[in-house]
Amino acid sequence: VEAEDAAALSDLLEPLHPADIAHLLEQIDARDRRRFLLVQSGPLDGDILSELDENIREEIIAQLNPTELADAVRDLESDDVVDLVEYLGDQQQEAVLEALDAGDRVVVEQALSYPEESAGRHMQSELVRAPEHWTVGDAIDFLRSDVVLPDQFYHIILVDPRLKATGYVTLGRILSHPRAMPLRDLVEDTFRTFHVTQDVEEVAQAINHYHMITAPVVDDDDRIVGVITIDDAMAFLEEEAEEDILRLAGVGEGSLSDRVIDTTRQRFPWLAVNLVTAIFASMVISLFEDTIAGLVALAVLMPIVASMGGNAGTQSLTVAVRAIATRDLTGANVWRVIRREVLVGLINGLAFAVVMGVIGIIWFGSPMLGAVIAAAMVINLVVAGLAGTVVPVLLERLGIDPALASGAFVTTVTDVVGFFAFLGLAAVWLL
Amino acid sequence: VEAEDAAALSDLLEPLHPADIAHLLEQIDARDRRRFLLVQSGPLDGDILSELDENIREEIIAQLNPTELADAVRDLESDDVVDLVEYLGDQQQEAVLEALDAGDRVVVEQALSYPEESAGRHMQSELVRAPEHWTVGDAIDFLRSDVVLPDQFYHIILVDPRLKATGYVTLGRILSHPRAMPLRDLVEDTFRTFHVTQDVEEVAQAINHYHMITAPVVDDDDRIVGVITIDDAMAFLEEEAEEDILRLAGVGEGSLSDRVIDTTRQRFPWLAVNLVTAIFASMVISLFEDTIAGLVALAVLMPIVASMGGNAGTQSLTVAVRAIATRDLTGANVWRVIRREVLVGLINGLAFAVVMGVIGIIWFGSPMLGAVIAAAMVINLVVAGLAGTVVPVLLERLGIDPALASGAFVTTVTDVVGFFAFLGLAAVWLL
Numbered sequence: 068v069e070a071e072d073a074a075a076l077s078d079l080l081e082p083l084h085p086a087d088i089a090h091l092l093e094q095i096d097a098r099d100r101r102r103f104l105l106v107q108s109g110p111l112d113g114d115i116l117s118e119l120d121e122n123i124r125e126e127i128i129a130q131l132n133p134t135e136l137a138d139a140v141r142d143l144e145s146d147d148v149v150d151l152v153e154y155l156g157d158q159q160q161e162a163v164l165e166a167l168d169a170g171d172r173v174v175v176e177q178a179l180s181y182p183e184e185s186a187g188r189h190m191q192s193e194l195v196r197a198p199e200h201w202t203v204g205d206a207i208d209f210l211r212s213d214v215v216l217p218d219q220f221y222h223i224i225l226v227d228p229r230l231k232a233t234g235y236v237t238l239g240r241i242l243s244h245p246r247a248m249p250l251r252d253l254v255e256d257t258f259r260t261f262h263v264t265q266d267v268e269e270v271a272q273a274i275n276h277y278h279m280i281t282a283p284v285v286d287d288d289d290r291i292v293g294v295i296t297i298d299d300a301m302a303f304l305e306e307e308a309e310e311d312i313l314r315l316a317g318v319g320e321g322s323l324s325d326r327v328i329d330t331t332r333q334r335f336p337w338l339a340v341n342l343v344t345a346i347f348a349s350m351v352i353s354l355f356e357d358t359i360a361g362l363v364a365l366a367v368l369m370p371i372v373a374s375m376g377g378n379a380g381t382q383s384l385t386v387a388v389r390a391i392a393t394r395d396l397t398g399a400n401v402w403r404v405i406r407r408e409v410l411v412g413l414i415n416g417l418a419f420a421v422v423m424g425v426i427g428i429i430w431f432g433s434p435m436l437g438a439v440i441a442a443a444m445v446i447n448l449v450v451a452g453l454a455g456t457v458v459p460v461l462l463e464r465l466g467i468d469p470a471l472a473s474g475a476f477v478t479t480v481t482d483v484v485g486f487f488a489f490l491g492l493a494a495v496w497l498l
Numbered sequence: 499v500e501a502e503d504a505a506a507l508s509d510l511l512e513p514l515h516p517a518d519i520a521h522l523l524e525q526i527d528a529r530d531r532r533r534f535l536l537v538q539s540g541p542l543d544g545d546i547l548s549e550l551d552e553n554i555r556e557e558i559i560a561q562l563n564p565t566e567l568a569d570a571v572r573d574l575e576s577d578d579v580v581d582l583v584e585y586l587g588d589q590q591q592e593a594v595l596e597a598l599d600a601g602d603r604v605v606v607e608q609a610l611s612y613p614e615e616s617a618g619r620h621m622q623s624e625l626v627r628a629p630e631h632w633t634v635g636d637a638i639d640f641l642r643s644d645v646v647l648p649d650q651f652y653h654i655i656l657v658d659p660r661l662k663a664t665g666y667v668t669l670g671r672i673l674s675h676p677r678a679m680p681l682r683d684l685v686e687d688t689f690r691t692f693h694v695t696q697d698v699e700e701v702a703q704a705i706n707h708y709h710m711i712t713a714p715v716v717d718d719d720d721r722i723v724g725v726i727t728i729d730d731a732m733a734f735l736e737e738e739a740e741e742d743i744l745r746l747a748g749v750g751e752g753s754l755s756d757r758v759i760d761t762t763r764q765r766f767p768w769l770a771v772n773l774v775t776a777i778f779a780s781m782v783i784s785l786f787e788d789t790i791a792g793l794v795a796l797a798v799l800m801p802i803v804a805s806m807g808g809n810a811g812t813q814s815l816t817v818a819v820r821a822i823a824t825r826d827l828t829g830a831n832v833w834r835v836i837r838r839e840v841l842v843g844l845i846n847g848l849a850f851a852v853v854m855g856v857i858g859i860i861w862f863g864s865p866m867l868g869a870v871i872a873a874a875m876v877i878n879l880v881v882a883g884l885a886g887t888v889v890p891v892l893l894e895r896l897g898i899d900p901a902l903a904s905g906a907f908v909t910t911v912t913d914v915v916g917f918f919a920f921l922g923l924a925a926v927w928l929l
Contacts, residue, residue, distance in 0.1 A: 084688060086707050094831055210674040220670050221652055221711070238669035239651050243641040257515060275736060276517050278729040280652070280711075298709040301732040305706060308739035309820060312746065316816035317809065327838055331845045334813050338806060338846055342853065345805040353798045359790075366797035367784045370804065370913070371776040378748065378772045382765050385747035389740060400525055407758055414762045415769055422773065482801070 089118035097126065104130055113139040117147045121154070122325055128159060137166025144218065145171065146191040146299065149178045153188070178293075186270050187263030189303070190284040190293030193217035197250060199225040199233050204246030206236075219298075222281045224291055225250055232283050232291040234258045260285045263292060268307055271300035272394070311392060314470040315385060317341075340475045348373070348482035355490035358497075364431050365493050368440055372489045375419060376447035376481030383408045383455025384473045391463050392470070405456045412452025416445035435497055443489035447481060454480040520549035528557065535561055544570040548578045552585070553756060559590060568597025575649065576602065577622040577730065580609045584619070609724075617701050618694030620734070621715040621724030624648035628681060630656040630664050635677030637667075650729075653712045655722055656681055663714050663722040665689045691716045694723060699738055702731035703825070742823060745901040746816060748772075771906045779804070779913035786921035789928075795862050796924050799871055803920045806850060807878035807912030814839045814886025815904045822894050823901070836887045843883030847876035866928055874920035878912060885911040 080088055092100055092115070104111070104127065111131065116124055116139055128136060128151075140148050140163050148167070152160045152175065164172050174192040181187030194217060197206055206223055210216065222235040234254035244253060260283045261270045270282050274297055282295040317337030325333070352359075352369070359365050387404070390396035396404055420441035427437030458476045459469035511519055523531055523546070535542070535558065542562065547555055547570055559567060559582075571579050571594050579598070583591045583606065595603050605623040612618030625648060628637055637654055641647065653666040665685035675684060691714045692701045701713050705728055713726040748768030756764075783790075783800070790797050818835070821827035827835055851872035858868030889907045890900035 084708055086709075093826070094828070096834075207673055210670075211676060216670065216674055219668065219709075219711070237650065238673055239641075239647065241673065242638055242669055243647055245642060275729075275732050277515055278517075278650075278733075280650070280729070297728050297732065298706075298711070301706050301728065301735070302709075304732070305735060305739065308736065308743070309824075312739070312743050312820055313816060315743065315747070316812050318813045318816055327841050327845070330838070331842045334810070334842065335846055335849065337813070338809055338850065341806060341809045342802070342850060345802040346857070348805075349798050349802055352801070353795075356794045356798065359797050360794045363787045363791045363797075364784075366790050366794075366800075367780050367787065369797075370783070370801060371773070371780055373801065374776040374779075374913075375769060375772060378769055379765070381747050382749045382768070385744060385749055389743055393740075395524070397525070403527075407761070410758050411762045411765065414758070415766055418766065419769065419773060426777070482805075486801075 085112055085114035086118045088115050093120055093123055111139045113143045133162030136163055141166055144191045144193050145174045146189055148175050181263055184267055186261050186265045186267050186284045189267045190295050192293045194294045195220050196224045196226050199227055199251055201250050203241050203244050203248045206241055224283055226291055230290040232260055232285055270295050271303045274300040311470045344475055344479040348486055351483050351486045358490055358494045369486055369489050372443045372447055373482045373485035376451045376485040377478045379448045380451035380455040380477040380481045383452050384459055384477050387456045387459040388469045401460055408452035408456045409449055412448040416448030420444045439492045439496055442492055446488045447485040450484045451481050516543055516545035517549045519546050524551055524554055542570045544574045564593030567594055572597055575622045575624050576605045577620055579606050612694055615698055617692050617696045617698050617715045620698045621726050623724045625725045626651050627655045627657050630658055630682055632681050634672050634675050634679045637672055655714055657722055661721040663691055663716055701726050702734045705731040742901045775906055775910040779917055782914050782917045789921055789925045800917055800920050803874045803878055804913045804916035807882045807916040808909045810879045811882035811886040811908040811912045814883050815890055815908050818887045818890040819900045832891055839883035839887045840880055843879040847879030851875045870923045870927055873923055877919045878916040881915045882912050
């Protein structure tokens with residue numbers, strides 16, 4: 068790219084997988100990307116666009132003229148086209164749609180009409196189906212005829228005369244049986260279908276849970292309209308897990324390639340929430356200003372109790388948030404889990420109470436100060452276990468993403484309880 | 499199970515997928531599981547064992563006699579058998595291995611000889627291979643002969659006379675071409691192989707990155723010895739993401755079905771580390787006991803600066819830890835990322851400095867106190883961005899899992915810097 072040598076560049080990129088080229092483009096800066104686009108010869112591979120991070124993809128699409136863009140997307144599968152156009156401006160979206168065949172365009176427009184995050188939005192329409200009365204031989208002859216087949220497919224889906232999906236057969240079974248064998252006798256007993264409006268994350272979880280390769284998607288009349296394949300489900304679950312991690316840390320959906328100002332903006336709200344909760348905790352402390360003025364050692368020790376509670380609370384809430392996401396924490400076992408977490412908090416609280424009590428006595432030579440910090444530690448760790456489980460469960464019931472909001476609530480609780488218990492007990496027992 | 503009615507139970511479970519039965523077993527308590535095993539008729543399905551959480555699986559295996567266990571595992575694929583036996587006691591492992599055919603036993607023993615977390619340990623040996631000179635017709639005739647085929651397979655792997663893997667063909671391509679077509683002309687250009695000792699996480703990442711369905715695993719002589727399939731890679735990546743989330747929160751590898759005492763023990767070390775860092779922060783505070791005694795408002799406000807730094811640091815480190823895991827953060831862009839994070843810290847620091855300065859003035863009526871907290875805020879948020887990126891990168895270079903250890907280091911840095919900057923500036927400017 069440096070030398071603006073088109074031939075050398077295309078020699079270099081030729082052996083690379085589109086996913087690798089996309090990865091390269093993400094690592095260089097925007098100026099080099101612009102030069103890359105100018106230098107590279109021939110049309111841009113649509114697969115590279117599909118593999119790019121969203122914001123870099125937008126940047127590159129903005130630099131392509133509609134014809135180049137249309138060339139790039141023509142050979143993509145329908146789910147990749149949908150993924151590309153769904154966040155484009157009207158004018159660019161129009162240009163892409165016009166570049167498609169009439170049939171493909173209808174499919175993409177149909178998919179865009181389903182809700183975001185639905186199976187219908189994420190399915191590919193390319194699939195192979197066969198009447199249920201066919202034999203192995205019929206299927207092979209059909210596949211060898213000059214029909215257009217998907218790039219990759221792993222099942223033939225059987226349909227009845229009204230296109231209702233009734234089962235599927237793996238290609239392996241077709242290949243290993245004689246031509247006269249009816250396909251109907253080879254269907255997998257794990258066959259299940261998903262409705263177009265179903266949450267795509269549920270479909271992906273089912274694919275993982277049942278080791279499926281292809282998840283058939285049906286419309287209101289049970290007619291097969293598309294499939295979600297395991298590789299897309301895998302990429303989707305990876306992204307979801309990623310988002311959960313980042314949300315738990317209050318980072319939102321950022322990526323390293325975002326601009327500084329976007330990242331700053333994304334992180335600001337979480338820090339602002341934290342500021343409010345921290346001020347709330349400070350107000351609790353200010354109730355005890357006289358107590359602290361009477362014994363400054365309290366100011367030295369008080370962050371320890373709050374910090375331990377915050378950490379224990381984060382442990383409990385992380386387990387709870389993930390268990391909710393993976394459906395391991397349900398209405399059926401929520402009480403058992405809460406009891407467990409409180410018990411864990413109690414045992415660890417007692418252990419650290421002993422440790423801190425001893426430290427309090429040695430450091431400040433005051434057994435009563437040791438007793439205060441010990442008691443506050445037990446109280447705060449029990450509360451941390453309780454809040455760490457109850458808060459995400461309640462948020463989930465209220466329809467709020469527990470990964471996003473639990474942290475702020477739980478640390479507020481542990482800070483407030485920690486400072487209040489420690490300073491309150493000190494005020495009563497010490498002064 | 500309550501009624502101990504074997505027939506009713508097996509009617510109920512009959513339509514369920516092994517993964518669902520495993521999930522059910524995980525949700526009920528140990529006593530009910532024991533009764534389930536007594537009541538259920540016939541041999542236990544090995545697939546159910548495969549799907550169970552590790553500790554529940556151990557519990558159930560301990561209750562089976564060797565013959566029952568051997569019956570259960572006989573029909574499993576080799577990677578599932580390896581997964582089952584690798585953590586069994588010697589006696590149980592012996593019993594399982596003896597139940598297998600001689601050939602399967604050799605395969606499992608071979609797999610167990612590879613390192614944990616290697617491709618060799620996780621691959622399945624069941625695969626379909628063909629000489630590279632075969633045609634489509636040869637392959638179909640072979641598959642229709644009475645060879646034993648894997649349950650699921652998606653590729654035929656081509657090998658040269660010395661069993662060296664040279665390419666693979668998807669079943670879809672075989673089915674859609676005439677019998678006379680040489681397989682060699684149908685190979686996928688994305689073919690790549692993985693060595694038995696390669697980290698299985700790398701293989702799974704590659705499967706996701708390149709949208710592969712089958713990853714061929716080869717030995718030192720490039721001979722094909724197994725495959726890792728996408729469904730196993732998907733399950734593996736899900737587990738890894740899960741572990742990263744839990745490690746970031748200092749929870750380790752726990753699951754909801756662990757015993758209370760195990761969970762307590764798992765969380766204890768992280769809380770202990772946190773206690774040490776909290777005490778370290780307290781020692782910083784104790785340097786300024788006289789300053790606090792002079793102005794108790796400092797004790798009220800000081801947790802705010804530390805808490806904001808801790809949160810900003812956690813944001814930066816979470817992004818860095820994930821970017822390292824997904825290979826988005828490399829030696830090539832580390833300086834750009836550090837500069838970015840520091841800049842984000844600076845901008846957010848300035849924003850919150852203004853907010854806190856104003857609050858300081860209004861709440862305590864002291865412009866100088868406002869200035870102190872504002873300056874400390876900027877310093878701590880810049881340090882948070884710096885530490886949040888540098889710490890995980892350094893830990894990674896030192897060969898320590900950054901997900902596990904970064905949190906403690908980063909919050910220590912932000913606590914110490916936060917308290918020191920705030921109280922230090924207060925000592926100099928206010929008193």
